[in-house]
Amino acid sequence: MVKWLVALVACSLFSGSAVAQPRPSTGSAGPASAFSQILGRPTDRAVTISVLSAATVDAFVEYGTTRGSYTKKTPVRTVNAGTPAEFELGDLSPSTAYFYRVQTKAAGEVEFTSRDAAYFRTQRKQGETFTFGVQGDSHPERLGKMYDPELYIQTMQHVAKDAPDFYFLMGDDFSIERLIERGNKSQSAVDAIYAHQRGFLGLVGKSTPLMLVNGNHEQAAKYLLDGTANNFAVLAGKARTNFFPLPAPGGIYSGNAEPVEHIGLLRDYYAWEWGDALFVVIDPYWHSDVAVDNEAGTRAPQQPVESNRDAKRRARGNDAGGNQAEQLANRQGKGNRDLWQITLGEAQYQWLGKTLHESKAKFKFVFSHHVSGTGRGGVEVAGLYEWGGEDRRGVDRFFQMRPKWEKPIHDLLRDTGVTIFFQGHDHLYARQELDGVIYQTCPNPADPTFTAFNAQAYKSGDIFPNSGYLRVTVTPDSAKVEYVRSFRPQDEGEGKTNGSIAHSYVVKPREPTPPAQSKPPEPKR
Template identity: 45%
Template sequence: MILKSKKVFFIFSLAFISILFSQLSYKKESYPENIIIGKPTNNSIMISIMAIENTAIYINYGLDERNYTNKTEIIHSSKDQTAIFNIDKLMPNTQYYYRANYKSSDNEKFYAGDTNSFWTQRSIGSSFTFGVQGDSHPERLCDEFGYGMGISANQRNSGEARGCMYDPELYKKTLRMVDEDRPDLYFMLGDDFSISNLLPNYFQGDDSGFSQSIVDDIYINQRNFLRIMANSTALFPVNGNHEEARLSLLNTPLHNSSIFAGNARNRYFPVPTPNTFYSGNEKPIEGIGLLGDYFSFRWGDALFISIDPYWHSTRVTERIGGMGISRVTRPEVLRGTNPGANTGGMDSGTAMGVGTKAWAEIEGDWIRLTQSSGNLWDATIGDRQYQFLKKTLEESDAKYKFIFMHHVLGTGRGGVERATKYEWGGYNDKDEWEFDQERPSWGLPIHQLLVKNNVSIVFQAHDHLFAKQELDGIIYQSVPNPADPGYQEINFQAYKTGDLLPNSGYLNVEVSPENVKVTYKRSYLDKDETDSAMHGQIDYQYTIN
């Protein structure tokens, strides 16, 4: 048996389009600027600009969009086609306007880009908004009829499965809506830069479809969409399982998966790493540097904390990428025509060519490396991250406290259903208390720690639907996909309580001294709009005090 995902070709196609998109002629009337801002502090901002290598760029900025009073030095874009500006000596709680200026090697004059804006850290007592999106999954592209590859005619006719959850036009519509709302901050909760489909062939010895440049292209492709809104809203990417950036893969045949993903993330996105404003993971990884995988910061009356189990679990607790080839050999499973049953909707395929290894020779190694250990105590944020979380919560006097992550435990389905289990709640799946023996130095499971420190909302993705639940006074908020043209309510069976709604859209969160208001704003393709399903409509809203 041999492996491969046909959907790799979708990734390649998207990546190829992204490269063409990023290398258009430097004429203002035709060039779409590619700017991502991030890592804002009380007195600084990082601005990442993509442009053709060796393009000269500088930024004007100031308090008035009609009168820029400051100017950066000129930076030439690198071989990565990036130019990174760290603008400091800014005033806190202030909106700044800025404009990038470009000159390619064959032009004599700079041309001015569009005016954008950003905020420095809001002061206590200020009102502001932030946004959150769930899994965008660009690799799970839908065809013109709203189905993915490998979906049989019977499944299409019965509505049993769609096998996809991404439409680029719908993603653009969601991001344009975010841009119109103009939140200060925006959190992506993972599975936005999937490289899962690339791993089986690579493991089998074919490295023609897996390299740093190919992984870079996947991250660049996301930039070409996120530039719609992240030029004026600070972006915070969070790792998901499909990013395949994992401690458990280091020093294994899939070592480069973690390294390539970590490198691309750091080079193409402003990732929060520890400084006087952000606290977080201070341990570098050889070949990457600081990960920015978990971090915290204060903004107005709110404390923001992002946590990550993938860089801290030494064993895999679910099939890597959800696609792991199991001992099941039914043809419909191995060909991916039963999406989600064994392959996560991804084909399993046909790696062939010079240098590839016979599957029989490596099956055992693949299973040991990519299949679940079967012990969910192996899913962990680790001792160092737990102590960071505990210290950050206990030392904060913020009125509101928000947690962001890909998913409770990083594996499984459901919200509060999983928050009572293993290192989150202390019990195993038989409802037997094992916490004291499994985490003897922690004191409290994670959920109980959050309750003790008055956490307001835990935001998670992974399950591909909107779900609001509550446990011991904490809201567990599962975040919808931003680009699912099937408007599915996937994995709803895992949720035994709470309010559930289908995709697509994003969450807009308003924070004020009085309360927090969470709004689910829906996204629809033009062709799918009806009187009761309009793009931008509010499908759910709640307030916490």
């Protein structure tokens, strides 16, 4: 089945700014998908279904609370070829399972055709057990080196079988950097990258709402804005919000309410409660005036090969270049940057603090592509810049550089009882802990090399190689995280079983127990 899906691959068709869904072809671009449906922004009373079709069709959605019995339906509307259309199902009941199917009719057809039946659930009540899933960077542009479509489908099938209430993508899933390098500045080309992912994500997204986290390779970033409608940040921002129905402020959601010219609402940071948990997605890329990681159109600097002597010196912690953060920055070729310029921004920070302080949820989960959006490591870099307050020389400059902020971000997570901070970017599985907060780095879902990339940046914790995803089960009393491995049949062997659990752990609710409030040092007199 998997090989058959991979053999039916994408051949993108463009018409203006629209992009048609893949049609059967040959190659390795992903499963053919002339039609896809993606769920998003579920609330206690509504859910949104994004429909994408290769051909123009009339469509409606029918739904109900009993499998196979659809007692309600939306009005019929036209879905233009290659252009996503959103159907909102409203007047739903809280904490209820619903079943639905999309009906379509192309020009010249007399009867509507039923698409795959699927399901979703409205916002859970407190006390209910549920699951959600998380994957790290998929990087489809790194074919054979960090990505394999057959393996990606394997992971998606695992997730679909688990039927989580929602699924997080931690960023670097829609890289447009090759378009930037080639000067291919067109909405249709950017749209094709987002449409391509729907062929895979639709395996999960038809019954599980998707939650996107912005990554550095998306280049959906403030520093690229130039006031025109035809720049890569705008193209990426529009594709992101057009092809995936992401949360915006209203109903159970709070978040970024500031529209951006030529895009509208970014939907890049947002939060909501579900059952006994608070979920918070944050983003530095749309809020920093400088490139947070690599600049568009340039490849990230390659780390030089380390000699045996240098490796031994680093292992002893005796590098001559200063502390670990400075050494890492220098090895990455980014040592000259002022990382205080990387920021969540005033509005997002104040919103984050308010959201975390006011929530009484037993579990609090925070998601971002990476600590500060750049660098490598987890707790190793959590003490730096606006995240931890110190510069790379170990000097605390937080209140000098962020005079209006309550405290560094890590301190805010610690003092408000955050349970787990999830990040991607580093391309491995790593579980660490700092001040009671779990720092969880998420594995790639489709790396055929099964490598723990950047493991040298992690000095503590439980480290495992790719590939797979995280299944998180939340009960009223605990949250269990399981790393579910994915292997193709040819990869399996001793210690390599598809669907096996490589690592798991259980966390209990953390009560916010803030220490004495942080305050700037008294001025010298």
